Amino acid sequence: MPLPITPAQEATISPQAVEFLSAAEGIPIEAIQAVTVTRQAFHAAEEPVEESLIEKFNLKIENITMGGIPVLIIGSSSPDPKYQGRVIFDIHGGGFVMGTARERTALMIAGELGLTVYSVDYDLSPEVKYPIAIEQCLTVYREMIVKFGAKNIVGLSSSAGGQIMLSLIVRAQREGLELPAALAFYTPNTDLSGVGDSNVFNDGRDLVDNHVLVGAMSALYAGGVDLKDELLSPVYAELSGPFPPTVINTGTRDLLLSQCVRLYWKLREAGGKTELLVSEGMWHGFNWELELPEGIRARKAVYSFIKSVLDEM
Amino acid sequence: MPLPITPAQEATISPQAVEFLSAAEGIPIEAIQAVTVTRQAFHAAEEPVEESLIEKFNLKIENITMGGIPVLIIGSSSPDPKYQGRVIFDIHGGGFVMGTARERTALMIAGELGLTVYSVDYDLSPEVKYPIAIEQCLTVYREMIVKFGAKNIVGLSSSAGGQIMLSLIVRAQREGLELPAALAFYTPNTDLSGVGDSNVFNDGRDLVDNHVLVGAMSALYAGGVDLKDELLSPVYAELSGPFPPTVINTGTRDLLLSQCVRLYWKLREAGGKTELLVSEGMWHGFNWELELPEGIRARKAVYSFIKSVLDEM
Numbered sequence: 001m002p003l004p005i006t007p008a009q010e011a012t013i014s015p016q017a018v019e020f021l022s023a024a025e026g027i028p029i030e031a032i033q034a035v036t037v038t039r040q041a042f043h044a045a046e047e048p049v050e051e052s053l054i055e056k057f058n059l060k061i062e063n064i065t066m067g068g069i070p071v072l073i074i075g076s077s078s079p080d081p082k083y084q085g086r087v088i089f090d091i092h093g094g095g096f097v098m099g100t101a102r103e104r105t106a107l108m109i110a111g112e113l114g115l116t117v118y119s120v121d122y123d124l125s126p127e128v129k130y131p132i133a134i135e136q137c138l139t140v141y142r143e144m145i146v147k148f149g150a151k152n153i154v155g156l157s158s159s160a161g162g163q164i165m166l167s168l169i170v171r172a173q174r175e176g177l178e179l180p181a182a183l184a185f186y187t188p189n190t191d192l193s194g195v196g197d198s199n200v201f202n203d204g205r206d207l208v209d210n211h212v213l214v215g216a217m218s219a220l221y222a223g224g225v226d227l228k229d230e231l232l233s234p235v236y237a238e239l240s241g242p243f244p245p246t247v248i249n250t251g252t253r254d255l256l257l258s259q260c261v262r263l264y265w266k267l268r269e270a271g272g273k274t275e276l277l278v279s280e281g282m283w284h285g286f287n288w289e290l291e292l293p294e295g296i297r298a299r300k301a302v303y304s305f306i307k308s309v310l311d312e313m
Numbered sequence: 314m315p316l317p318i319t320p321a322q323e324a325t326i327s328p329q330a331v332e333f334l335s336a337a338e339g340i341p342i343e344a345i346q347a348v349t350v351t352r353q354a355f356h357a358a359e360e361p362v363e364e365s366l367i368e369k370f371n372l373k374i375e376n377i378t379m380g381g382i383p384v385l386i387i388g389s390s391s392p393d394p395k396y397q398g399r400v401i402f403d404i405h406g407g408g409f410v411m412g413t414a415r416e417r418t419a420l421m422i423a424g425e426l427g428l429t430v431y432s433v434d435y436d437l438s439p440e441v442k443y444p445i446a447i448e449q450c451l452t453v454y455r456e457m458i459v460k461f462g463a464k465n466i467v468g469l470s471s472s473a474g475g476q477i478m479l480s481l482i483v484r485a486q487r488e489g490l491e492l493p494a495a496l497a498f499y500t501p502n503t504d505l506s507g508v509g510d511s512n513v514f515n516d517g518r519d520l521v522d523n524h525v526l527v528g529a530m531s532a533l534y535a536g537g538v539d540l541k542d543e544l545l546s547p548v549y550a551e552l553s554g555p556f557p558p559t560v561i562n563t564g565t566r567d568l569l570l571s572q573c574v575r576l577y578w579k580l581r582e583a584g585g586k587t588e589l590l591v592s593e594g595m596w597h598g599f600n601w602e603l604e605l606p607e608g609i610r611a612r613k614a615v616y617s618f619i620k621s622v623l624d625e626m
Contacts (some may be wrong), residue, residue: 195324
């Protein structure tokens with residue numbers, strides 16, 4: 001069943017967005033429970049898109065390991081000399097159960113912003129459970145601090161990757177590690193318990209339903225840990241100081257809009273520079289769409305935030 | 314019928330906000346159509362609140378006229394000496410059909426921020442129609458430029474007052490008038506035609522319904538002008554340059570969330586510094602509530618934006 005859209009909603013988004021929503025189908029809960037099948041279908045759909053992005057932006061791809069964890073290096077063919085030595089540390093999305101380091105977000109930022117990306121291929125659930133993925137990404141982050149210096153690293157994450165990133169930064173902060181120069185979150189999943197205003201009003205309106213997110217993805221990842229645990233759902237975590245400058249991107253149709261809003265106020269009140277980008281009528285992960293006008297605009301705003309932070313350093 | 318609220322929505326807002334929503338009733342369309350009765354009921358309810366605010370903040374109230382238009386001066390009893398000579402130019406809300414210059418927003422900013430407020434008592438609809446209120450406010454603004462200098466003026470507006478302010482600034486910009494130092498919009502009504510994502514998903518969830526806003530308030534004010542006319546619904550207006558630094562405040566339950574989001578991108582793309590504040594689970598005008606934690610936080614963020622702009626000048 002396609003997602004609902006009325007003439008009043010069509011009036012304020014691009015024709016391309018109307019087309020996307022009219023053709024979109026939500027992910028059924030049964031599909032997520034059958035993880036292997038879902039993963040195969042997801043990767044079969046993504047692989048040609050990823051390859052077209054690599055070709056379009058003429059990206060150089062290299063597989064390495066850092067601290068024993070597989071990492072994909074995505075190199076721009078025309079790196080911005082102004083930002084030499086600066087790198088992106090990416091944690092991909094995919095509901096903890098699917099997705100790879102070669103996700104679109106990572107490819108697009110390398111191509112569009114001209115920074116080299118280090119993207120982590122952390123282990124997926126249900127094969128491994130919380131907090132394995134966070135520990136793997138933290139291992140890579142430690143190596144990256146040594147290699148590049150924290151102040152040259154920009155953290156990027158999407159959706160479930162946002163949970164990993166946020167929890168990782170909270171831990172790093174508590175351990176006294178140096179934090180990255182800036183953070184960019186695309187529609188982060190920071191509360192795995194499924195509460196919030198948009199978890200109600202956008203349920204059935206977004207690509208991801210609340211019962212898929214909470215009932216399936218969170219359950220497969222959490223492995224019995226209380227869904228309001230402060231490091232599993234890090235929007236509840238106590239922060240021991242301000243976060244680095246952070247930009248958060250979401251849309252009014254995003255199931256996770258409320259989580260983005262709550263994270264915004266949390267980081268703002270902790271004293272860090274924080275920017276919230278909300279796009280009209282946009283769904284979970286609309287920023288993934290290369291040609292979508294609202295996706296282009298949102299990515300430009302994220303890149304502009306990152307550049308302004310790096311320029312001020 | 315009280316507004317709907319689920320346990321998942323209760324979990325992420327303050328107990329005071331839950332209490333407010335559990336007791337709140339939407340405005341029925343019949344009430345707005347019977348404008349005189351609605352106005353009387355509204356003012357009977359507001360007057361004691363306004364008087365308590367005047368007493369609490371020990372405000373000095375003076376009635377004057379500027380260019381023949383009635384204006385209320387609301388003076389702080391403890392003005393911030395740092396901002397001497399700086400004033401607020403306020404255009405009140407009330408759906409074009411009710412409300413006065415003595416609205417809570419104006420009283421609270423005088424008391425909480427310590428700036429003197431000039432609040433316009435423009436004529437209401439249906440007695441007068443668009444664009445009379447805008448012209449009256451523009452007359453006052455012209456006088457204020459002469460009296461204080463545009464760079465010492467901060468524009469403030471709420472809801473329907475946001476339509477007047479936005480349209481006024483577009484006109485001022487086209488006429489080559491100097492623009493204010495900054496603008497603050499509380500949940501502005503910038504598209505009177507009723508389109509937008511939140512006009513659908515928040516219809517029946519907010520204090521104001523879309524059919525009240527469009528069917529009644531807009532109709533009483535517009536007087537037959539096309540609801541997508543670019544100065545009646547100024548989110549469609551072509552801007553002839555960047556706006557002054559602007560902060561826009563809304564919430565996820567606000568019927569006008571989409572309008573705020575659209576205004577944010579419009580002003581940002583025109584090149585002005587723009588900040589969007591979205592509060593979790595908050596309704597149209599939640600910032601009016603003196604003691605509501607989310608209201609206090611939102612007002613502080615608005616004041617902080619205004620101060621940062623004035624400090625940088």
